[in-house]
Amino acid sequence: DTEVTQTPKHLVMGMTNKKSLKCEQHMGHRAMYWYKQKAKKPPELMFVYSYEKLSINESVPSRFSPECPNSSLLNLHLHALQPEDSALYLCASSQVGGGRKTEAFFGQGTRLTVV
Amino acid sequence: KQEVTQIPAALSVPEGENLVLNCSFTDSAIYNLQWFRQDPGKGLTSLLLIQSSQREQTSGRLNASLDKSSGRSTLYIAASQPGDSATYLCAAVASGGSYIPTFGRGTSLIVHP
Numbered sequence: 413d414t415e416v417t418q419t420p421k422h423l424v425m426g427m428t429n430k431k432s433l434k435c436e437q438h439m440g441h442r443a444m445y446w447y448k449q450k451a452k453k454p455p456e457l458m459f460v461y462s463y464e465k466l467s468i469n470e471s472v473p474s475r476f477s478p479e480c481p482n483s484s485l486l487n488l489h490l491h492a493l494q495p496e497d498s499a500l501y502l503c504a505s506s507q508v509g510g511g512r513k514t515e516a517f518f519g520q521g522t523r524l525t526v527v
Numbered sequence: 528k529q530e531v532t533q534i535p536a537a538l539s540v541p542e543g544e545n546l547v548l549n550c551s552f553t554d555s556a557i558y559n560l561q562w563f564r565q566d567p568g569k570g571l572t573s574l575l576l577i578q579s580s581q582r583e584q585t586s587g588r589l590n591a592s593l594d595k596s597s598g599r600s601t602l603y604i605a606a607s608q609p610g611d612s613a614t615y616l617c618a619a620v621a622s623g624g625s626y627i628p629t630f631g632r633g634t635s636l637i638v639h640p
Contacts, residue, residue: 418570443626454616454630455571468627502570506626514558514626516618520570 414439418503418519426527427493433522435486435503441517444486446478447502449521455502461486462508493526500524529554531619533631540638546604548634550617553598558622560600562591565614565633574615575602579622607638 416437425431435444442463447455460468461480469478475497477489486503500523506516530553540546550560559578563571575584575591577600583592590603600617614635618628 416570445627452635454632457627460627500568504571504628508626514620515573515576516561516620516628517573518563518571521568523568 414517416503416505416517416519418501418522420522421520422523422525424525424527425490425493427495429493430489430491432490433488433501433503433524435488435505435519436484437505437517438484439505439517440483441505442483442508443506444480445504445506445516446486446488447504449500449502459488490524493524495526498525529557529619529621529629531617531629531631533615533617533634535634536632537635538637540607540636542607542609542638542640544607544638546607546636548602548604548615548617548636550600550602550619550631551598552600552619552629554619554621555595555598556622557595558620558626560591560593561618561620561628562589562600562602563616563618565616567614571616607636609638609640612637 419434444461446458449455458472459478464480479487500521502521503519534549561576562574577593588605592601614633616633618630
C-alpha cells in the first residue's frame with residue numbers, strides 16, 4: 413500500500429469558519445508534510461513532522477495549525493482564513509532519512525476555497 | 528539554499544515524439560532526486576526516484592538520469608502519447624539532515640493526437 417489519503421477532496425469555507433484537513437498513511441513512514449500549491453506554481457512546504465514532532469514550520473501564519481496525533485495521521489486545522497489562502501493543500505509522507513530510499517508519496521490533495 | 532530549475536516550462540508535441548525534460552539543481556549534495564507527474568487539480572504521482580549513488584532509473588517508457596556533479600537530471604519519455612499530457616515536476620532531496628524535497632516549477636506537457 414503506497415497510498416496517502418486526504419479528506420475532504422474539496423472544501424469551501426467562510427472566513428470565520430473553523431475546519432480541519434486530514435491525512436492518513438499506513439506505510440510506516442515517520443515523516444509527514446503539508447504543502448500548499450497555488451495554480452501553476454510548485455508545491456510550497458508549510459510544515460514537517462518527524463516522529464510525530466513538528467520539526468519544520470516555514471513561517472506559516474498561525475491561522476494554520478498542524479497536528480500529528482499518531483504516526484499515521486496528520487491534521488491541518490484552519491481558522492479565520494483569508495481568500496488568498498485558497499489553494500490545493502497536499503499531504504506527503506516518507507521514511508525519515510537514513511534508509512536506502514527516501515521516496516515521498518503524496519495524497520490527491522484538498523482543494524480549499526475561502527469565501 | 529537549494530534551487531531547482533526546470534526547462535522547458537511548457538512543451539507541446541505531436542503524438543509519438545521522444546521527449547527530454549530537464550531539471551537542474553544548485554546544491555549537488557542531494558540524497559536523491561524524484562520525478563513526479565501532476566494532472567490538473569490533482570496530487571503528485573511519483574514516477575521515478577534516483578538515489579544519489581545511481582546514474583539512472585527506468586520505468587516503462589520513462590528513463591531518468593542523474594549527474595550529481597553537474598547538478599542535472601533528465602527525464603526521457605519515449606513514444607509520447609496523449610495520456611502523457613500533464614505537468615512534470617522534479618524534486619531534489621537535500622542531504623545533511625532535513626531530507627526535504629525542493630521542487631522545480633515544472634514542465635507543462637501537452638501531447639496532441
